[in-house]
Structure formats: structure tokens, C-alpha cells
Amino acid sequence: MLLVQKCVRIELVGSNPFIQNSKENMANTRTHLTRFHPYHGENIILSEDNTVAYRKTSFANALTFSEKPLQPGEIFLLEIDQNERGWSGHMRLGLTQLDPYTIFQTGVPQYALPDLASKGTSWIYGITKAHNHTYECEHERKHGKCGHRKLKSDNGVIKTCRGTVPLHILKPIKHSRDILPTDTGSRIGVMYIPINEHEANMHYIVNGEDLGACVKHIPYSDVPLHVVVDVYGTTKKVRIIQLYGVPTLQSACRDAILQHITTKGVSALPLPKMLKEYLLYQN
Incomplete structure (x- = not known):
């Protein structure tokens, strides 16, 4: 009492x-914080309690992973903190069933694409300047079945497995219609939404907009899924936005x-x- x-x-x-x-x-x-995994590529420096990843040199060897497996419906959100001119390509983001510790023991690949993806059971895409369209397959578009199972907000709040998330947090602080997904300040998220007991669809959330299912029928019930972040190309530094941690x-x-x-x-x-x-x- x-x-x-x-x-x-x-x-x-x-x-x-x-x-x-x-x-x-x-x-x-501290236990609620979302962090990067301590095992990562050799050019990555982690700071701020492993919530910030910085590529110290080159444009490669900058793979990072989520510290913990992502839960169904949980959003892993990043903000691009710094870019570096002189390189081509941008951050790569996705999910993997490969355990970060095992990857580290066998040697962290230079790149997420194609190196890590070629090992199998990884689903990764490169973020592009035009990464602002909704994913859909032609068949679903023609038959009017596209767009289901996307994020839905209720009075500006999104419900996830780890609690409610205000929609405005998913958007850049300095919100502008002209901001590109690859710009500094852009916020990029990844999540997977179950479609049955064993399979899920992977979604990207770009500056507050759910782009729909970019990969479908990912097995999730038997093997944990970690987030993969490749701080590649012009993307120099990324920060995890805490949605559930405080x-x-x-x-x-x-x-x-x-x-x-x-x-x-x-x-x-x-x-x-x-x-x-x-x-x-x-x-």
C-alpha cells in the first residue's frame, strides 16, 4: 500500500x-531503449548508448543490426543524421534471419547488397531519392486489393505491439513536402505485419507514410528477424528514434x-x- x-x-x-x-x-x-547490436562492420562507430551509428571512413564495411529481434508490428525507426558527398548510393535497410553474432564470427560482409543478401533469408532494399511511392503488385492493383494491412492512425496515434506511437514522431522534425527520403533529417522505418501464423509482409515507413508491403510472405514464427542497416554510400550517420524507450x-x-x-x-x-x-x- x-x-x-x-x-x-x-x-x-x-x-x-x-x-x-x-x-x-x-x-x-535503459532496458527499454532500442539499440544497435554490438557486432557490426569494421568502419562503424557506435555512440550514445549504441543508438547512433557513424561510418568513420570509406563507403563500405558499415553493416549494423538491431540489438534485439524485431517483434511483429514493432516499428524500427531511423533518422539520417549526416550525409557525405562524393559517393553513390544510400542507406540499405531490411530484415534478416541471420544472427548478428554468427555473422560476426564468420566475418561481417562488406555490403548488405549483394553480400549479405546472397547468404539467404535476408530481405533488404536500398533507400533511394524516389522512395516515396507505395509498393504494389500489378495483379493486386487491377483487382483493387492493394493497400490493405497498412498502418492506421486513430486521432494521430498508431497502435503497435510495444505501445502507442504518435504519428508525428514518424515524420521529420522540420517537415517539408520537398524532403527526400535520402536527405538529412529524413526518417525511415521498417516493420513486418503478420498475414497469418507463419508469414508476414515487410513494410517501409518513409517520413510518416507507410509504403505498403515491399516483400511478402516472409517466414517469421520459427526464426527471429533482426533489422539490418547498411550505412552505405552518401549516408554517413544514422540515429535510432526512440518510439518506446522513455x-x-x-x-x-x-x-x-x-x-x-x-x-x-x-x-x-x-x-x-x-x-x-x-x-x-x-x-
């Missing part, structure tokens, strides 16, 4: 949105309370009705 009272008091009185002096809270926040004080308190009490026991707590509804995800 003391835990409940403390959390409620913080929520009603506290003005700081973060519990800065709590080591436990900092550790919890809990609010409200949600941190709710999580703490629900770790010590069942949802059935919430009704017996000496709390206002509004707080009980919040604990039960009813508002």
Missing part, C-alpha cells in the same frame, strides 16, 4: 517528469503498482475512480 501512496503522491504533486535520482528508474529506462512518470508508476498487485485487486485500492481506470488501461 505504501508503494501505491508514493506513486500517487508523485503523480499529483511532483512537477519533474523524470525520476532523476532513482538508479532503478534509470536502469529500467516511459512517462504515470506509466512508470502504473508498472510499479501492477508488479505488486493483480488487476483484480485494483478495485480494492483506496484510490479515486479515475486513477483506478488508468491502472486498468481504461482511459
Whole structure:
């Protein structure tokens, strides 16, 4: 009960949105961060708690992977932080069933395309300046079946397996209709959406727009899928945009309370009705 009272008091009185002096809270926040895998190409330098990938030289040997497998419906979002003139081509992005540790042990390929893709069970594309059209197959377009199973927002919010994501976060900070997918500030995401128990379609999200299924019938139920990012060509530096990693004080308190009490026991707590509804995800 003391835990409940403390959390409620913080929520009603506290003005700081973060519990800065709590080591436990900092550790919890860190575990929620989306990061790059510690195994990567030899020209990659990771910084900011492995959330930023920088290619230090050349235009190759810059493969990176997500630290954890991507979950069905989870969005992995990147922002292009820096470009470098003098090269051709741009960042490559996709999914792989190959384990990053195994890849590292056998030697990280120079390129995602064609080197990594040729090993099989990888689905990767290069991001281009014209990467702003919706993927569709001719048959589906003619029969009016295109565009299903795309991201849908409800009052500007998208629901994913790891929580809700405001639609505006998927868009560039300095939003402009003229921004190209390969420009600095552009935000590029990848996700896969199950179509049955064993297969899924891979989608790109480019500056807030779901481009539809670019690869179909990817097996996902038996082997984990990691994100592949090749910081290639003119793309010099990319940053992971945290969609799920920083809990609010409200949600941190709710999580703490629900770790010590069942949802059935919430009704017996000496709390206002509004707080009980919040604990039960009813508002």
C-alpha cells in the first residue's frame, strides 16, 4: 500500500517528469531503449548508448543490426543524421534471419547488397531519392486489393505491439513536402505485419507514410528477424528514434503498482475512480 501512496503522491504533486535520482528508474529506462547490436562492420562507430551509428571512413564495411529481434508490428525507426558527398548510393535497410553474432564470427560482409543478401533469408532494399511511392503488385492493383494491412492512425496515434506511437514522431522534425527520403533529417522505418501464423509482409515507413508491403510472405514464427542497416554510400550517420524507450512518470508508476498487485485487486485500492481506470488501461 505504501508503494501505491508514493506513486500517487508523485503523480499529483511532483512537477519533474523524470525520476532523476532513482538508479532503478534509470536502469529500467535503459532496458527499454532500442539499440544497435554490438557486432557490426569494421568502419562503424557506435555512440550514445549504441543508438547512433557513424561510418568513420570509406563507403563500405558499415553493416549494423538491431540489438534485439524485431517483434511483429514493432516499428524500427531511423533518422539520417549526416550525409557525405562524393559517393553513390544510400542507406540499405531490411530484415534478416541471420544472427548478428554468427555473422560476426564468420566475418561481417562488406555490403548488405549483394553480400549479405546472397547468404539467404535476408530481405533488404536500398533507400533511394524516389522512395516515396507505395509498393504494389500489378495483379493486386487491377483487382483493387492493394493497400490493405497498412498502418492506421486513430486521432494521430498508431497502435503497435510495444505501445502507442504518435504519428508525428514518424515524420521529420522540420517537415517539408520537398524532403527526400535520402536527405538529412529524413526518417525511415521498417516493420513486418503478420498475414497469418507463419508469414508476414515487410513494410517501409518513409517520413510518416507507410509504403505498403515491399516483400511478402516472409517466414517469421520459427526464426527471429533482426533489422539490418547498411550505412552505405552518401549516408554517413544514422540515429535510432526512440518510439518506446522513455516511459512517462504515470506509466512508470502504473508498472510499479501492477508488479505488486493483480488487476483484480485494483478495485480494492483506496484510490479515486479515475486513477483506478488508468491502472486498468481504461482511459
